[in-house]
Amino acid sequence: MAENPFFASSSLPYQLPPFEEIREEHYLPAFERGMAEHLAEVDAIANSTEDPTFDNTIAALERSGQILNRTATVFFSIAASDSTDGIMAIETEVSPKLTKHSDEVRLNRALWERVKRVATEDAEEAWLLEKYRDDFIRAGADLGEQEQARLRELNEELSRLSTEFSQNLLKASTEEALVVDDAKELDGFDEAKIESIRKDGKYVLPLLNFTNQPGLAQLTNRETRRRLYTLSVERARPNLELAVRMATLRAERAALLGFPSHAAYTVADQTAKTVDAVEEMLGQLVGPAVRNAKKEAEALAEQAGFAIEPWDWSFYAEKVREARYDFDADAMRPYFELNRVFKDGVFHAATQLYGVTFTERPDLKGYHADVTVFEVFNEDGSALGLFLLDPYARPTKRGGAWMNNLVDQSYLFGDKPVVMNNLNITKPASGPTLLTYDEVNTAFHEFGHALHGLFSEARYPRVSGTNVPRDFVEYPSQVNEMWTTWPEILANYAKHHESGEPMPAELVEKMRAAEKFNQGFMTVEYLAATLLDWAWHKLAAGESVEDAEAFEAAALEAAQIAFPLVRPRYRTNYFAHIFSGGYSAGYYSYIWSEVLDAESVEWFKENGGLKRENGDHFRKELLSRGGGMDPLTAFRNFRGRDPRIEPLLKRRGLD
Numbered sequence: 001m002a003e004n005p006f007f008a009s010s011s012l013p014y015q016l017p018p019f020e021e022i023r024e025e026h027y028l029p030a031f032e033r034g035m036a037e038h039l040a041e042v043d044a045i046a047n048s049t050e051d052p053t054f055d056n057t058i059a060a061l062e063r064s065g066q067i068l069n070r071t072a073t074v075f076f077s078i079a080a081s082d083s084t085d086g087i088m089a090i091e092t093e094v095s096p097k098l099t100k101h102s103d104e105v106r107l108n109r110a111l112w113e114r115v116k117r118v119a120t121e122d123a124e125e126a127w128l129l130e131k132y133r134d135d136f137i138r139a140g141a142d143l144g145e146q147e148q149a150r151l152r153e154l155n156e157e158l159s160r161l162s163t164e165f166s167q168n169l170l171k172a173s174t175e176e177a178l179v180v181d182d183a184k185e186l187d188g189f190d191e192a193k194i195e196s197i198r199k200d201g202k203y204v205l206p207l208l209n210f211t212n213q214p215g216l217a218q219l220t221n222r223e224t225r226r227r228l229y230t231l232s233v234e235r236a237r238p239n240l241e242l243a244v245r246m247a248t249l250r251a252e253r254a255a256l257l258g259f260p261s262h263a264a265y266t267v268a269d270q271t272a273k274t275v276d277a278v279e280e281m282l283g284q285l286v287g288p289a290v291r292n293a294k295k296e297a298e299a300l301a302e303q304a305g306f307a308i309e310p311w312d313w314s315f316y317a318e319k320v321r322e323a324r325y326d327f328d329a330d331a332m333r334p335y336f337e338l339n340r341v342f343k344d345g346v347f348h349a350a351t352q353l354y355g356v357t358f359t360e361r362p363d364l365k366g367y368h369a370d371v372t373v374f375e376v377f378n379e380d381g382s383a384l385g386l387f388l389l390d391p392y393a394r395p396t397k398r399g400g401a402w403m404n405n406l407v408d409q410s411y412l413f414g415d416k417p418v419v420m421n422n423l424n425i426t427k428p429a430s431g432p433t434l435l436t437y438d439e440v441n442t443a444f445h446e447f448g449h450a451l452h453g454l455f456s457e458a459r460y461p462r463v464s465g466t467n468v469p470r471d472f473v474e475y476p477s478q479v480n481e482m483w484t485t486w487p488e489i490l491a492n493y494a495k496h497h498e499s500g501e502p503m504p505a506e507l508v509e510k511m512r513a514a515e516k517f518n519q520g521f522m523t524v525e526y527l528a529a530t531l532l533d534w535a536w537h538k539l540a541a542g543e544s545v546e547d548a549e550a551f552e553a554a555a556l557e558a559a560q561i562a563f564p565l566v567r568p569r570y571r572t573n574y575f576a577h578i579f580s581g582g583y584s585a586g587y588y589s590y591i592w593s594e595v596l597d598a599e600s601v602e603w604f605k606e607n608g609g610l611k612r613e614n615g616d617h618f619r620k621e622l623l624s625r626g627g628g629m630d631p632l633t634a635f636r637n638f639r640g641r642d643p644r645i646e647p648l649l650k651r652r653g654l655d
C-alpha cells in the first residue's frame with residue numbers, strides 16, 4: 001500500500017495538496033499520527049532543559065504539528081466543498097478529538113510557564129509572543145484543575161454540537177427543498193433554470209443558506225413563493241434545540257474564563273474590544289434602517305395593490321425597480337459570463353492595481369473536476385502563489401461563498417500561499433454560466449480575501465495573511481467589491497456572451513440608481529441577524545432558554561428591529577455562521593469592517609481610483625501585513641487617520 005500522502009510534505013509546485021492521491025481512508029490515520037506527533041513535539045518544547053527563548057519556544061511551536069496542519073487544512077476544505085457520508089462520519093469522529101487535542105496543548109502547564117518566561121526585543125516577535133500569551137489565557141491556561149476539567153468537557157460538547165448543526169443544515173438544503181410536480185408552478189424561471197433543477201420527473205429547488213431565497217424575486221406564482229419562503233425559514237428544526245444548548249454552554253464557558261457573557265469574551269480580542277463599542281455602533285444604525293425598510297414596504301404595497309407578505313418582498317422589489325428605475329436585473333446576466341467575469345474582471349482589476357498576472361495550470365488538479373488552478377505572478381515575474389477557484393454549487397457543498405488557505409504563506413518555512421475561493425453558482429445543464437449581479441459582486445468580494453492571503457509577507461504562519469481578527473478580516477474583501485462596477489473594469493468584463501457587445505452604459509446607470517432601492521431591506525435583514533447573534537451570546541451563565549423561537553422573537557423585539565416583513569438574514573435554526581462557522585458573537589463584523597471599507601473606498605476615489613500606486617500603497621501598508629501588527633495601526637498607516645463612521649452612513653442611506 002502506498003504511503004499516506006499526508007505523512008510527507010507535498011512534492012507538487014507550491015506544495016499544493018496531492019488531491020489525486022488523497023482518499024478518504026487516509027484522513028483518520030493522518031489525524032491520529034498528526035496529533036500524536038504534535039503532542040510529542042509540544043512536550044519536548046515544554047520539558048526542555050534549556051532556558052526559554054523565542055526560538056526554542058514560540059518559533060518551535062510555530063514549527064510543530066506539520067502533519068496535523070496539512071491534514072486538517074485539506075480535510076476541512078473538502079468537508080466544506082465536497083462532503084460525502086464518509087467525510088461527514090470522519091468529521092463527527094475527529095472534531096471532538098481535535099478540540100481535546102487543542103486543549104492538551106493550551107492547558108499544558110509546563111508549556112505555559114515557559115511561554116510566560118520568553119522575552120524578545122524584536123517587534124514582530126513581540127507581537128507574536130503577545131498573541132500566544134493571549135491564546136493561552138483565553139483558552140484557560142491560568143485556571144485551576146477543576147475548572148480546566150470542566151472547560152475541556154464544554155469544549156468537547158460544543159465541538160460535537162457544532163458539527164451536528166452544520167450537517168443537519170447541509171442535509172436540509174436538499175431534503176427539505178421545494179419540490180414541484182408541474183413546471184407551470186415555476187413560471188418566472190427561465191428554461192435553463194427549470195432544466196437544471198429537474199429530477200426524476202419532478203423539479204427540486206434546493207434551499208440556499210439564507211432566508212430570502214433568490215427564486216422569490218422571479219417566481220410569479222404566489223403560492224409557490226409562500227411555500228419556498230416557509231420551507232426556508234422553517235428548515236432544519238432540530239437545530240433549534242442545539243442552538244439553545246450551545247448558547248448555554250458558551251455562557252458557562254465565558255463565566256469560567258472570567259467574562260459576563262460569550263459576547264464579552266469574544267470581542268475582547270477583536271478590534272471592537274468591548275460589548276459597549278459594538279452596541280454603540282449598532283444603536284446608530286437600527287432606527288434609520290427600520291425607517292428606510294418601512295418606507296420601502298409602502299412602495300411595495302402600492303406596486304402590488306395589496307398588503308404584501310414576506311414572500312412577496314423580492315418579487316415586488318423587482319417590479320418597483322422596473323417601474324421606478326426602468327431596471328431589470330435579469331437583463332444584466334447575459335453580460336456576466338463566469339470565465340470572463342474572472343479573467344477580464346476580477347483578475348484584470350488585480351493586474352491594474354497590483355501588477356499581478358494569472359496563468360491557468362491545467363496540469364495541477366483540485367479535488368473536483370470543476371476546480372481550476374491558477375499560478376499568480378508579481379509584475380516582475382516572480383512567483384506569488386496559487387489560486388484555486390471552485391465556482392459551482394453541488395449537493396455536497398455548504399451554502400455561501402468563502403475563501404480558505406491550503407498553504408499559509410510564511411518566511412519561517414519559505415512557503416508561498418495557496419488560497420482558494422468557493423462560490424455557489426448554479427451550473428447550467430448546458431451552455432455558458434451566466435451570473436447575477438450579486439454573484440459577480442461576491443466573486444470580487446471573495447477574491448479580496450484571496451489577495452489578503454496571496455500578498456502576505458509574514459515570518460510566522462500564526463499571523464500570516466487572513467489570520468487577523470474576524471471583525472477586521474471582512475474589510476479588505478469588502479474594499480475589493482468597489483471594482484465590480486468601476487467603469488474601466490466593468491467595461492472590460494461585462495460583455496454579451498454571444499455578441500461580445502459591451503453592456504449598455506444605460507443599463508449600468510439604471511442599476512446604480514436602482515441599487516439605492518432596497519437598502520433598507522438589506523440593512524434590516526443583516527442587522528436583525530446581527531442582533532439575534534448578539535442576544536444568544538449575551539446570555540449570562542445559568543440563564544435558561546425554554547423555547548428558541550420565542551427567544552428569537554423576543555430578542556428582535558427588544559432590539560427594536562422586529563419587522564415581520566423583513567426577517568433576519570439567518571434565523572436561529574440555520575444561522576451557520578454563529579453555530580458552526582466560527583462567527584459566534586461575531587456577525588457584527590461585516591458592518592464593523594464596512595466602516596473601514598467605506599473609508600478606504602473614499603481614499604481610493606480621492607486619489608484617482610484604479611492606479612498602480614494606489615494598489616501598491618494598499619498592498620504595502622495593509623494587505624501584506626496580515627495579522628503581523630495591530631490591525632488598526634495598519635489601517636491608520638494606510639488611510640492617514642482614524643476611521644470615521646460617516647462614509648458608511650452615507651453609503652447605506654442612513655445619514
Ligand SMILES: [Zn+2]
Pocket residue numbers: 445446449474477
Ligand atoms: Zn467575506
